[in-house]
Amino acid sequence: MIKFFRKIRQNLIMENKTSKYLKYAIGEILLVVIGILIALQINNWNEERKNRILEADYYCQFLEDINQDALEIKKQLDINELRIKNSNKFISLMQQSSFTQFDVIQAMLGAISKTTFTFQPSKAAFEDLKSSGNLGLLKDITIKNKLIAYYTTLEGLIDVIDANSDSSINAFFNYEKDFSEIGWQYLPFVNTEIDTSQVDIKALTPIDYPSKELKKQLLSDAVMFLGTSSRKKDLYLTIANEINIMQNILSNKCNSKND
Numbered sequence: 645m646i647k648f649f650r651k652i653r654q655n656l657i658m659e660n661k662t663s664k665y666l667k668y669a670i671g672e673i674l675l676v677v678i679g680i681l682i683a684l685q686i687n688n689w690n691e692e693r694k695n696r697i698l699e700a701d702y703y704c705q706f707l708e709d710i711n712q713d714a715l716e717i718k719k720q721l722d723i724n725e726l727r728i729k730n731s732n733k734f735i736s737l738m739q740q741s742s743f744t745q746f747d748v749i750q751a752m753l754g755a756i757s758k759t760t761f762t763f764q765p766s767k768a769a770f771e772d773l774k775s776s777g778n779l780g781l782l783k784d785i786t787i788k789n790k791l792i793a794y795y796t797t798l799e800g801l802i803d804v805i806d807a808n809s810d811s812s813i814n815a816f817f818n819y820e821k822d823f824s825e826i827g828w829q830y831l832p833f834v835n836t837e838i839d840t841s842q843v844d845i846k847a848l849t850p851i852d853y854p855s856k857e858l859k860k861q862l863l864s865d866a867v868m869f870l871g872t873s874s875r876k877k878d879l880y881l882t883i884a885n886e887i888n889i890m891q892n893i894l895s896n897k898c899n900s901k902n903d
Contacts, residue, residue, distance in 0.1 A: 727759065801879050
């Protein structure tokens with residue numbers, strides 16, 4: 645093809661047809677420019693097609709992460725329900741005329757069980773999108789904004805959940821309390837380490853147990869444990885609702901990829 649065009653140019657020059665040569669040269673240049681533009685456009689189409697495929701993959705990765713969030717939040721709700729149940733038992737115990745230190749310590753443990761095991765969202769796709777600089781791949785501005793809002797909202801809710809967990813733990817480890825009167829010696833991890841050849845566990849129980857002051861304090865703790873777990877339940881349910889919304893949005897996007 646190149647030889648063909650070269651031959652035409654040589655013939656025009658030899659025949660001294662300058663004006664025709666110039667027209668031909670301009671036409672040849674235009675053809676080259678048009679060819680380059682077409683090649684660039686094809687390349688742009690290919691790049692755009694690759695980006696749209698990558699975008700669709702990200703939507704499915706987001707869906708996988710949020711489906712994992714749904715499983716985790718259900719687990720946290722189940723654990724929290726046990727804390728609420730145990731907190732009610734603790735309150736009921738404090739309303740009885742008598743109880744043992746062992747009963748108290750078991751009730752307290754149940755009321756704060758795994759309270760520091762907080763919910764952490766799966767953010768693999770989101771972190772990959774940010775770190776790779778591919779956030780601009782998401783052309784659906786509505787979904788992009790919803791994803792950013794989702795993770796921002798979760799961060800705030802988790803902070804409040806953690807604050808409630810800290811309140812329960814601080815009450816449990818309140819150093820103004822008399823731990824022996826409460827019954828810390830009956831905590832499983834403490835009890836196994838007590839050397840009964842030297843320590844008389846029964847002697848750690850006051851004669852007037854429980855004192856009015858202790859009973860009042862323990863009842864207050866029991867109600868507080870119920871309150872923090874109830875608050876966490878509300879927050880977990882709010883997160884579950886946010887998860888459900890994002891699942892519906894991303895399911896449509898991910899399914900459209902496979903259509």
